Amino acid sequence: MSDRMFIADAERTSRLQSKVCKSPVYFYYFNFRGRYSLSNHYANRLDDYGVSHADDTQYILTVLGDAVMRDTTEDEQKTMDLLNTLWASFAKTGKPHISSWKPVTPNSVQLSANRFQEKITDSLENAVEIGSRSF
Numbered sequence: 001m002s003d004r005m006f007i008a009d010a011e012r013t014s015r016l017q018s019k020v021c022k023s024p025v026y027f028y029y030f031n032f033r034g035r036y037s038l039s040n041h042y043a044n045r046l047d048d049y050g051v052s053h054a055d056d057t058q059y060i061l062t063v064l065g066d067a068v069m070r071d072t073t074e075d076e077q078k079t080m081d082l083l084n085t086l087w088a089s090f091a092k093t094g095k096p097h098i099s100s101w102k103p104v105t106p107n108s109v110q111l112s113a114n115r116f117q118e119k120i121t122d123s124l125e126n127a128v129e130i131g132s133r134s135f
Helices: 002-021 036-044 057-061 074-093
Strands: 109-112 116-119
Touching: 002 109, 057 116
Parallel strands: none
Antiparallel strands: 109 116
């Protein structure tokens, strides 16, 4: 339930921003679960609770709580490389370095979920039925 509520509000916010911002708005949903997660840090347990909010930061900044990521797996390293490329290109040019990734519009959000893209034209309505979509 928390993912649905969080994503619904984040998606709605990105659509609203796209109506008023002069710069393009991009939206991504991080869904890669590596060996470590902020949920482990907060719960003080190693149980796999799935991907936690802000887990992507450990792949950009290479830190998780008090720990520094070392000895990354191949998938973790690929995720780090991808996110650092996206963030660096976005900081430099205002566009993530994936040519097919379209900016958010008031009627369309294209989610980038790590290594694959999913075009969402009807929003998340099949997965999320929270609140009114008309602005």
